[in-house]
Amino acid sequence: AAGVIQSPRHLIKEKRETATLKCYPIPRHDTVYWYQQGPGQDPQFLISFYEKMQSDKGSIPDRFSAQQFSDYHSELNMSSLELGDSALYFCASSQRQGKRADTQYFGPGTRLTVL
Amino acid sequence: SQQGEEDPQALSIQEGENATMNCSYKTSINNLQWYRQNSGRGLVHLILIRSNEREKHSGRLRVTLDTSKKSSSLLITASRAADTASYFCATMNSGYSTLTFGKGTMLLVSP
Numbered sequence: 001a002a003g004v005i006q007s008p009r010h011l012i013k014e015k016r017e018t019a020t021l022k023c024y025p026i027p028r029h030d031t032v033y034w035y036q037q038g039p040g041q042d043p044q045f046l047i048s049f050y051e052k053m054q055s056d057k058g059s060i061p062d063r064f065s066a067q068q069f070s071d072y073h074s075e076l077n078m079s080s081l082e083l084g085d086s087a088l089y090f091c092a093s094s095q096r097q098g099k100r101a102d103t104q105y106f107g108p109g110t111r112l113t114v115l
Numbered sequence: 116s117q118q119g120e121e122d123p124q125a126l127s128i129q130e131g132e133n134a135t136m137n138c139s140y141k142t143s144i145n146n147l148q149w150y151r152q153n154s155g156r157g158l159v160h161l162i163l164i165r166s167n168e169r170e171k172h173s174g175r176l177r178v179t180l181d182t183s184k185k186s187s188s189l190l191i192t193a194s195r196a197a198d199t200a201s202y203f204c205a206t207m208n209s210g211y212s213t214l215t216f217g218k219g220t221m222l223l224v225s226p
Binding site for chain 1: 150158163207210213
């Protein structure tokens with residue numbers, strides 16, 4: 001079965017640079033979520049999109065932005081990178097049936113290292 | 116603030132033993148889910164228990180939910196070395212839109 005695809009899998013950037021992470025949800029899934037997991041930490045919800053509109057916002061820094069495109073893939077744009085942005089970034093997708101979206105399916109993550 | 120707090124933070128057992136992990140949360144939930152993560156890799160969904168359920172089984176996994184105490188437990192029976200991983204509980208908010216993860220329990224199963 002198709003899973004959530006994230007690219008790139010690994011990314012190394014310098015401080016103050018920008019980075020773009022991509023997420024391709026499972027086919028027919030209409031909702032995408034982004035999570036950030038720092039070293040030794042639990043995943044923290046950043047932002048989500050439903051039918052290309054922002055759905056919920058968590059602890060996403062103002063330096064970050066995201067969007068969902070017409071083909072339902074999503075991109076997380078990160079600017080003015082800081083050392084503390086080094087983390088594993090997960091994308092998850094789900095299919096909302098009405099308002100219910102019980103299970104989120106996670107991608108393998110993108111490991112971002114900021115030097 | 117953290118929704119789920121897990122206990123213990125780390126657990127070391129021998130193969131064949133049972134492993135029990137606990138999770139507590141603070142607000143009302145629609146469901147609670149358990150995920151597994153191998154050493155900095157992806158999150159694998161293990162099991163979901165709804166707020167109106169008290170116990171659920173899936174293979175060697177048994178999950179309980181006590182909404183009055185706002186707590187859940189995950190039991191892995193007859194553990195195997197391959198069960199070595201971090202286990203996270205996550206609660207789904209009332210809007211079915213976001214998951215809030217707990218700190219996780221690192222389980223080490225020795226052969």
